Amino acid sequence: MTVDALTRTDAASEEAATEAPVDSTPQAEATETPAESKTETPETTDAPKSDEAPASDEQVAESPKPKRGRPKVATTAKKTRTVELTLTVTGTADGEWQAELKNGAKWVAKGLEIPAAAVSRAAKELHADLSGPIDEVINAARELQAAKVAQLEAELEKAKLALAELDA
Numbered sequence: 001m002t003v004d005a006l007t008r009t010d011a012a013s014e015e016a017a018t019e020a021p022v023d024s025t026p027q028a029e030a031t032e033t034p035a036e037s038k039t040e041t042p043e044t045t046d047a048p049k050s051d052e053a054p055a056s057d058e059q060v061a062e063s064p065k066p067k068r069g070r071p072k073v074a075t076t077a078k079k080t081r082t083v084e085l086t087l088t089v090t091g092t093a094d095g096e097w098q099a100e101l102k103n104g105a106k107w108v109a110k111g112l113e114i115p116a117a118a119v120s121r122a123a124k125e126l127h128a129d130l131s132g133p134i135d136e137v138i139n140a141a142r143e144l145q146a147a148k149v150a151q152l153e154a155e156l157e158k159a160k161l162a163l164a165e166l167d168a
Contacts, residue, residue, distance in 0.1 A: 089119055095141035116141065
């Protein structure tokens, strides 16, 4: 500091303090020579004076708050809406098949009887791994039904013979 600054009167120093903007820089930087201050970048007119409050977007830029969660990554993948449908197909050894359809937690269809041939065709169209086990179950049911038909035909023949003996 110079001797003139120390000999100023209180009124002059108060007047200078109210006119001059408050500088938050340390005292060592305030005593720079004019040549040194010209090498720094000049202030733009958009920058707030130190006695003005900074704009809200400038406050965010000065002190960014960390966001919670994962950072979002820009992707080029198309977001698609998924629908959860549950199709349950059940079959018995007798060859009776039923289908039930559920959309999320809501039942769309329940207890619909469907032919075994439709189940086999649908399984073949969906995937080969599905059609193999389903076709095995359908073939087992077919063999069981064929055996039942043979047994019933034998009983029918016996009944026809018994009827023919009664007529004679």
